[in-house]
Structure formats: C-alpha cells, structure tokens
Amino acid sequence: MIALDATDRALIRALTEDATRSAGALGRALGLSQPACWRRIRRLEEAGVFEGRRLDLDLQALGFGVTVFLGIKLATKGRVSLEDFERAVTAIPEVQTVEHVLGMYDYRLRVVARDIPDFERVLRRRIMTLPGVGNVEANVLLSEERRPGPI
Numbered sequence: 479m480i481a482l483d484a485t486d487r488a489l490i491r492a493l494t495e496d497a498t499r500s501a502g503a504l505g506r507a508l509g510l511s512q513p514a515c516w517r518r519i520r521r522l523e524e525a526g527v528f529e530g531r532r533l534d535l536d537l538q539a540l541g542f543g544v545t546v547f548l549g550i551k552l553a554t555k556g557r558v559s560l561e562d563f564e565r566a567v568t569a570i571p572e573v574q575t576v577e578h579v580l581g582m583y584d585y586r587l588r589v590v591a592r593d594i595p596d597f598e599r600v601l602r603r604r605i606m607t608l609p610g611v612g613n614v615e616a617n618v619l620l621s622e623e624r625r626p627g628p629i
Contacts, residue, residue, distance in 0.1 A: 480525040482629075485510070489518055490527065490629045497531050542590040544597050545619035548605065549583035553612030560584075562609040572600045583615070 482490075488508055492499065499507075505515030522528055537545070552559060560578075567576050567587065575588040589605070591597035605611065 480522070480527060486518060486522065487629050489515070490522070493519075493528075494627065494629075537590055541592055543593055544591045545622075546589045546591070546597055547617045547619065548585075548587040548589055548601075549613075549615040549617075550585040550587065550605075550611060551582070551613040552584045552610040554610050559610040563611070566608045567605070570600070570604050572604070583613075 485508060489504060492504055492507060500512075501516040501519060502512040504510075504519075505512045508515065510518070537543075552563060563585070564576065564578075567573055567585070572589050572591060573587050574590055575586075577586040578584065579586050587605075589597065589600060591600055601614070601616070606614065
C-alpha cells in the first residue's frame with residue numbers, strides 16, 4: 479500500500495482518462511514540472527499502482543456488435559476441473575475476461591461476437607464443450623458506461 483496525496487490522485491485520474499499524455503502535458507495540467515511529474519509516475523509504477531497500459535478498442539468498428547456476460551456453473555468441482563476449465567476458456571479468442579466468482583455461478587465471462595448467430599456458434603461449439611461446464615446463463619450487454627474508479 480502506498481500513501482497517495484491529492485496530486486497523486488489527480489495524476490492517476492488524468493492518466494485513466496488518457497494514458498498517452500506526456501509527463502510534460504500532465505505536469506502543466508497539474509502544476510508540476512515535467513521531471514517532478516515523471517518522478518511521481520515512476521514511483522506509482524514501481525509501487526504497482528499501474529498494471530500496465532492498455533488500448534481501448536472500439537469493438538463495433540472491428541465488427542463485434544454483441545457483448546454477452548455468461549455465468550457458468552461447473553458440473554463438477556475440484557482443483558483439476560477448475561484448472562482444466564480455466565486453461566481451456568482462456569484459449570477462446572472471443573472470451574475477453576474470465577472471472578472466478580463466489581455466488582450463484584463459479585465463473586463470469588465477457589464474450590464478444592459479431593452478432594447473435596456468431597455468439598450462438600461460440601456458445602455451442604466452444605463454451606458448452608469446455609471441461610466441467612454445467613449451467614450457463616447469458617446476459618446481453620445493451621449499453622455500458624465506464625468510470626475511472628474511486629480515486
């Protein structure tokens with residue numbers, strides 16, 4: 479755990495909005511010199527506050543018009559079946575996230591597809607054939623608003 483001051487929090491918010499901004503531009507926006515801003519960024523990186531940098535893709539522009547969240551309950555429990563399932567599901571390119579959760583389901587998946595027939599194909603041929611899959615519940619994403627978080 480790292481102690482964050484108001485400037486650190488402002489820097490984190492600015493980077494979550496646009497991680498491509500230079501240390502100089504960020505420093506000007508926050509009232510810091512470029513070297514002081516860069517030192518803060520490095521300190522936050524070294525403390526593990528940032529888990530890499532990512533590029534947000536426009537899935538619609540790439541032809542993926544459907545996002546579905548799947549709740550998956552495994553039919554069998556045990557260390558081997560969890561590992562087998564996780565290894566197999568992470569190999570499916572349409573599966574964007576795999577979350578091992580507590581509750582009604584064992585896993586929550588975020589799956590993208592070109593359209594509903596394409597999703598059905600992924601579901602039938604790839605997901606339903608995974609080791610240990612029991613019950614599956616699908617929720618189609620209608621809209622999404624992303625927020626930077628509590629910082």
